Every structure is written in structure tokens, then in C-alpha cells.
Amino acid sequence: MKILLTNDDGIDAPGIEALYAALTDRDGVFGSPLGDLVLPVAPLTAQSATSHGLTFHTPLMVSDHPVNSYMSGMAVDGRPADCVKLAISNLWPDRFGEGEIPDLVISGMNAGANCGVNIIYSGTVGAAIEAAFLGVPSIAVSLHIGKSKPQFDIAARNARRVIEAVLASGDGSPMRKHACLNINLPVTESEGPMPPMVVCPMNQHGLVDKYDPRTNPSGERYYWAAGDGLDFHYSDEGADVHALFQKNITITPLSYDMTHHEDLEVWRDRMAGVTSA
Numbered sequence: 001m002k003i004l005l006t007n008d009d010g011i012d013a014p015g016i017e018a019l020y021a022a023l024t025d026r027d028g029v030f031g032s033p034l035g036d037l038v039l040p041v042a043p044l045t046a047q048s049a050t051s052h053g054l055t056f057h058t059p060l061m062v063s064d065h066p067v068n069s070y071m072s073g074m075a076v077d078g079r080p081a082d083c084v085k086l087a088i089s090n091l092w093p094d095r096f097g098e099g100e101i102p103d104l105v106i107s108g109m110n111a112g113a114n115c116g117v118n119i120i121y122s123g124t125v126g127a128a129i130e131a132a133f134l135g136v137p138s139i140a141v142s143l144h145i146g147k148s149k150p151q152f153d154i155a156a157r158n159a160r161r162v163i164e165a166v167l168a169s170g171d172g173s174p175m176r177k178h179a180c181l182n183i184n185l186p187v188t189e190s191e192g193p194m195p196p197m198v199v200c201p202m203n204q205h206g207l208v209d210k211y212d213p214r215t216n217p218s219g220e221r222y223y224w225a226a227g228d229g230l231d232f233h234y235s236d237e238g239a240d241v242h243a244l245f246q247k248n249i250t251i252t253p254l255s256y257d258m259t260h261h262e263d264l265e266v267w268r269d270r271m272a273g274v275t276s277a
Contacts, residue, residue, distance in 0.1 A: 001035030004087055004102035004131070008050060008080040008110065008123030011042035011065050011073055015109035018152035019141065020071045022160040023106070029157060034164065035103070039095075040073025041087040043080060043123075048112075050079045052126040060086055080107065080127035088134050103174070105131035106163070108141030109156055113184045115142075115240040115250060116203035116232055125254070128180050133256045137175035139163060139183060140254075144230075144244055146187035155188040162197060162249055182252040184244050198248040203239035205232045 003023065007016045020026075020040060024033045044065075055078045065075035074091060076083045084105060093100050107127040114122040124140050131138035141163075143155045162183055167174070175181075182202075186195055210227040235241040240250040 001103045002037045002096075003035050003039070004084070004092065004105045004136070005038050005040045005073070006042045006080060006083045006087070006105065006107050006127045008043065008047045008107070008127065010046045011040060011044065011075045012067055013046070013111065014150075014152045015111050015143065015156075016040060016042055017067060017071055018156035019106070019109040019159060021153065022156035023163075024070075026070050030160065034160060039087075039092075039102075040067075040071065041076060041083050041091060042073060043083060044075040044077045047079050047123045049121045050081075050123040050126065051121050052081050052129060053079045053123075054085070055079060055082050062086070062091070080123040081130040084127045084130040085134070088131070088136060102136055105136050105138040106141060107131075107138065108143075108183075109152065109159055109185075110140075110142035111145055111150060111152075113142050113144040113230060113244055114140065114182065115184050115230075115244055115252075116235075117206055118229060119182060119202050119252075119254065125182055128182070129254060129256050132178050132180035132254075135177045137177055137179045139166065139181045141183050141185070143185045144187050146189065148187075148189055151188045151190070154191050155185050158185055158188065158194050158249070159183065161194055162251070165197065166251070180254045180256070182240075182250075182254050184240060184250045186244055186247045186249065195247055195249050197251060198243045199251045199253075200238055200240050200243050202252055203232060203235055203241040205234040205236070207232055 023038045061077040063075050066072040107124045110124040119125050128138035128140035141159045208231045211223040212226045243250045
């Protein structure tokens with residue numbers, strides 16, 4: 001299995017380094033790497049909350065980017081979805097041969113949970129959705145950050161265990177090519193038993209938005225986002241937000257099809273007989 005690894009925090013972020021180390025078994029914890037190859041193709045700079053944004057009017061500069069003594073990848077001066085589109089269409093076949101694509105795309109590990117409505121805003125999830133749309137199964141991985149220093153290495157090892165469980169589930173067959181899973185790990189402060197895994201839907205309540213009004217030296221008024229990214233108006237029991245705050249690992253299957261299928265017949269009936277002006 002060949003894995004394309006990306007993120008939205010940037011190629012030098014600690015989360016992607018830790019996840020790369022776990023996937024390649026740098027510390028010998030698992031006895032072998034997960035798959036034959038892990039190739040990082042990630043944004044050159046942080047691209048948090050860029051959702052599924054793409055670059056059209058400026059060039060996508062790409063450079064080989066050594067991150068540390070054990071991880072090297074390709075940095076794209078663009079957004080997470082750009083990285084996936086460019087990797088699958090050009091960078092991957094250029095390196096491995098015409099027609100070749102990765103077997104799996106993993107996006108993360110994000111510094112901060114991507115649950116509830118944050119799934120819509122997340123560049124981490126946007127990259128995973130793009131891969132699924134292009135026919136490569138994908139997994140987005142995010143870590144809930146608490147008040148203490150994030151233990152990315154411990155969380156990354158748990159993330160690998162979850163990914164292994166996902167890949168081994170059912171009859172052990174690979175994820176279907178358009179599948180996308182969103183995984184959130186609870187706050188990780190110390191090594192210990194892996195938290196329980198819960199398959200659940202996304203919470204469908206909005207965030208409590210807060211903006212601080214400020215004034216610049218020229219007297220112009222502006223606003224600075226000041227809300228807590230996990231402060232929701234309500235959290236449904238059994239949904240991802242509630243499960244994550246109960247210290248569970250959440251697994252949510254996602255779809256890029258935004259059609260409201262239940263309303264198709266409603267609108268067909270409403271529009272029947274209506275003539276255009």
C-alpha cells in the first residue's frame with residue numbers, strides 16, 4: 001500500500017511529522033511500516049480553515065522539502081485541496097509512472113479537532129474529500145488540543161492503530177475508492193490504553209461566533225475572531241462533538257455529494273408546470 005500524506009497546518013507542522021513517524025514506524029513500535037511507502041505532499045505554509053479552496057490565478061510552486069532527518073516531502077505553495085489534486089494528477093505519476101495513483105490519502109494530523117460544523121471549514125477534511133472525489137479512499141485525522149502541551153507522538157501512534165483497525169475491518173477489503181472517513185482523537189496527555197472508538201454522525205449545530213471589535217492606529221474599525229472553535233450552541237448526544245468530549249475517538253463517514261436527496265421529489269413537484277419567463 002502506498003500512502004499520500006498531506007495536511008493543512010503546513011509541511012513543517014508537528015502533527016504531520018508525528019503521523020509520518022508513526023506510519024513509517026520510525027521508533028519501531030509496530031514492527032513494520034504501514035504500507036510500502038508514505039509520501040508527504042503538503043502546503044508550504046499553514047492553511048487552516050481554507051476548506052476546499054483551490055488556487056487558480058497564481059502558480060502552484062512545488063519544491064522538495066526536507067523536514068528533518070527522517071522525513072522529506074514535497075511542499076506546495078497552495079492549499080490542502082491543491083496538494084491532493086496536483087499530487088494525484090501530476091506529482092505522483094511523475095514519480096511512480098503514468099497512471100499510478102496512491103492507494104490511500106491520509107490528511108493530518110491536525111492540531112485541533114475537526115468535528116461538527118468545523119468539518120465544513122477544515123482544510124484537513126477538504127484535502128481528504130478531494131481525494132475521495134478523485135477516486136482515492138481517504139482518512140482525515142485531527143487531535144483535540146487541551147490546555148497542556150499536545151503529545152503529538154502519542155496521538156499519532158493511536159491514530160495509526162485506528163487506521164489499521166479501519167483497514168482491517170469487515171472482510172479486510174480495502175476502503176472503497178470514493179470513501180472518506182473523518183477521525184478525531186481526544187486530548188492526549190500521556191501514554192496509556194487507546195481510547196474507545198465510536199462511529200458517529202457530525203454534530204449539526206452552529207458555533208457560538210464571537211468577534212472582538214478593535215480600532216487600528218488610523219482610527220479604522222476592524223474585528224478579530226475570538227470564538228472558541230469548539231463552543232457549539234448545542235451538542236447532540238451520540239454525535240461527534242459529544243463523543244469526543246467523552247474522551248472517545250470519533251469516526252465519521254463523509255460524503256462530497258451535497259444533494260438533499262429527500263427534497264428532490266419535493267422540488268420536482270413544486271416546479272412541475274412552472275414555465276420559465
